[in-house]
Amino acid sequence: MHGDADILRRLWRAALLRRLPLWVLGTLPWLSLRLLPGVLAWVAWCMWDGARLRRQVTYGWTGWLDAAVPDMEDSSALLVEADTPLARMQRRRLLARLDAALDGAAVRRTVRAHVGTGLIWLLPWLALAALAWFFGQQPAAGAHTARPAAQAAAAAPAIAQLTVTATPPAYTGAARTTGAPRDIGLPEGGSVSWCLKNPEAGATTLELSDGRKLEVGERCAALVATESLFWRWRGARYTIKVTPDAPPTITVTQPAQMVQELKTGASTAAMALSVQDDYRVQRATLHLTLARGSGENIKFTDREMPLPASNNPRLRNWAKTWTLAELGMEPGDELYFFVRAADNAARPHTVQSPTYTLRLPAPEPEDEEETSAMPVLVKPQSLRSQRQIIIDTEQLIADMKSTRMSAETVRERSEAIAADQGQLRRRYGQFLGEESSLFGAEEHEEHEASEKKGGEMDVLHQFGHAHDEVENATLYDEGTKKVLRRALAAMWDAEKSLRAIQPKTALAPEHKALAAIKELQQADRIYLHKTAFVPPPIKEAIRMTGDVLGAASYAREQGGSNEAIPAELRELVAALSNEGALPALWTRTAHDWVRARLKDDEQRLAAQRAIQDVLDGCLHCRPALRAWLRAGIEQAPVLLQAQPVTHTPFTRAWREGSNK
Numbered sequence: 001m002h003g004d005a006d007i008l009r010r011l012w013r014a015a016l017l018r019r020l021p022l023w024v025l026g027t028l029p030w031l032s033l034r035l036l037p038g039v040l041a042w043v044a045w046c047m048w049d050g051a052r053l054r055r056q057v058t059y060g061w062t063g064w065l066d067a068a069v070p071d072m073e074d075s076s077a078l079l080v081e082a083d084t085p086l087a088r089m090q091r092r093r094l095l096a097r098l099d100a101a102l103d104g105a106a107v108r109r110t111v112r113a114h115v116g117t118g119l120i121w122l123l124p125w126l127a128l129a130a131l132a133w134f135f136g137q138q139p140a141a142g143a144h145t146a147r148p149a150a151q152a153a154a155a156a157p158a159i160a161q162l163t164v165t166a167t168p169p170a171y172t173g174a175a176r177t178t179g180a181p182r183d184i185g186l187p188e189g190g191s192v193s194w195c196l197k198n199p200e201a202g203a204t205t206l207e208l209s210d211g212r213k214l215e216v217g218e219r220c221a222a223l224v225a226t227e228s229l230f231w232r233w234r235g236a237r238y239t240i241k242v243t244p245d246a247p248p249t250i251t252v253t254q255p256a257q258m259v260q261e262l263k264t265g266a267s268t269a270a271m272a273l274s275v276q277d278d279y280r281v282q283r284a285t286l287h288l289t290l291a292r293g294s295g296e297n298i299k300f301t302d303r304e305m306p307l308p309a310s311n312n313p314r315l316r317n318w319a320k321t322w323t324l325a326e327l328g329m330e331p332g333d334e335l336y337f338f339v340r341a342a343d344n345a346a347r348p349h350t351v352q353s354p355t356y357t358l359r360l361p362a363p364e365p366e367d368e369e370e371t372s373a374m375p376v377l378v379k380p381q382s383l384r385s386q387r388q389i390i391i392d393t394e395q396l397i398a399d400m401k402s403t404r405m406s407a408e409t410v411r412e413r414s415e416a417i418a419a420d421q422g423q424l425r426r427r428y429g430q431f432l433g434e435e436s437s438l439f440g441a442e443e444h445e446e447h448e449a450s451e452k453k454g455g456e457m458d459v460l461h462q463f464g465h466a467h468d469e470v471e472n473a474t475l476y477d478e479g480t481k482k483v484l485r486r487a488l489a490a491m492w493d494a495e496k497s498l499r500a501i502q503p504k505t506a507l508a509p510e511h512k513a514l515a516a517i518k519e520l521q522q523a524d525r526i527y528l529h530k531t532a533f534v535p536p537p538i539k540e541a542i543r544m545t546g547d548v549l550g551a552a553s554y555a556r557e558q559g560g561s562n563e564a565i566p567a568e569l570r571e572l573v574a575a576l577s578n579e580g581a582l583p584a585l586w587t588r589t590a591h592d593w594v595r596a597r598l599k600d601d602e603q604r605l606a607a608q609r610a611i612q613d614v615l616d617g618c619l620h621c622r623p624a625l626r627a628w629l630r631a632g633i634e635q636a637p638v639l640l641q642a643q644p645v646t647h648t649p650f651t652r653a654w655r656e657g658s659n660k
Helices: 004-035 036-068 083-102 104-112 118-136 142-155 384-403 407-432 440-453 461-465 476-500 503-531 567-576 586-597 602-613 622-631 647-658
Strands: 162-167 177-181 186-187 191-196 202-210 213-216 219-222 229-233 236-243 249-254 259-260 270-275 280-294 299-306 315-323 336-341 348-353 357-359
Touching: 004 104, 004 118, 036 118, 142 259, 162 186, 191 213, 202 236, 213 219, 219 348, 229 602, 236 336, 236 602, 249 336, 249 348, 259 384, 270 280, 270 336, 280 315, 384 407, 384 476, 384 503, 407 503, 476 503, 567 586, 567 622, 586 622
Parallel strands: 186 236, 259 357
Antiparallel strands: 162 177, 162 191, 191 219, 202 213, 202 229, 229 236, 249 270, 270 315, 280 299, 280 336, 336 348, 336 357
């Protein structure tokens, strides 16, 4: 035993078990009659009876022990309060005796003598339940009057109840949803259907934001969602938000640069990429192109490799470290690769990444004695074009901004680009002679000016043609030579800036050189187009038959209307400025203009709401609609026109009389 608290708890448990049958039996009649008020009343009485029983046990248990256990010596009160040492000693003696005297049977006997079963209380509740059952069997007095009211309610017209079903496209794998009218979000290409729960209520009409109307009756109405819109039913608007399918996203993490220069003697090349889509990556391939050779003897080898799928259908990660033997690369080769991916949409989106380049530099050629025949017999192994030099320079500038490159790396790359620029400059310099000076023309002009100052005229230089100059050994006219000299001068400036490790300064002359080269190429193209034009063949089968089907007219198309705003729209905007009547078929004009000019979903839906409000007769909604219509005007010409004034003898006399 552990004191009075443990004894009280045992007595209270025995008292609850003594009264529990009463509480359970009293609930059964009300549960069988399914009368909630009777059940609640009985539960409330049981709570009152339990509180009364608790108070009886708390205040009387010591007397119960004195009467049931003679060994307690009428000292059970000491179990509750023992103030003196003698009382506490007596309390310990009593607790020791209770360990053997107060077992389970003794506790039940003690409680049974003072706590009854209380079944007598069950009789009035059973009688009350019987009365409730008896009166429940009798027909209610107001039943006859309620029946006509129910019949009248049944005779009233039923209200249509609408069910909206949203079905996403099959390629998304999303589940179909069905419910009451609400705002819906759907991928592009999904379908929405409206059905009546009670077709006997009659057909109902739905108004779409683009002006269409759908009839919902015995058959459901359906719509394929291609753009965001809203629909109106019983004055409430519900939005269908359409999410376009996004194309796959390709991210190449290795190599980090668009043009990757491999180190001399490298044996491996790393590639790492990821392809991601909003639903599923259906196909992803890696395309490799190997370029080998120089000059006109360049050979290309193409390969295509599918990228393996992963556990996540929306993502494909791929990484591999190639050996140069696997790629088939040798010194001097270049490898171009890009990734192409497609998703699983109904109309698959196919995207392609930028082309990345891996270069394996060729070994340095041995220095040989230059001769006059070397430019003709020996061609550079890897000659870069001017556009490629510009791309390399821009990439170097971007890398210097985005990454922390060491000064040695910047110097190596800048000098490599300068070497390419020098090779290209020397190659173009062959067309002006082997060792043509870029400043030969200026020296010639200065020499000519000095001759004129001296009063002497060099007839040979003015009217003759010298054959001992290097430039005159070419077959180009003077205009072509000027363009070549301009290109070489720009290349020389770019090379100097690159040698000085100033790639930003080199960009301007590089673009100037490219413009000069394009000028030469364009002149050749125009000349070839004029001399090598081949007209399309004439179909002899339909010649002289009068059949003009498929024939194109040579007549030039006349200039169309210069009006940026249609006349119908101008008339509608003017009518919306007042409260008068609107033009006929104005809703078609407004819907066509909004659909064609407002591309943003939110703006288009707001404009279509304004059209519906104005159609419903809302006068204060007209300024909002007029503002949306004017928002679709991108480039409206400003017309400055004088007001027409008619001058008559009467107006002149009136004006002269008013001035006096």
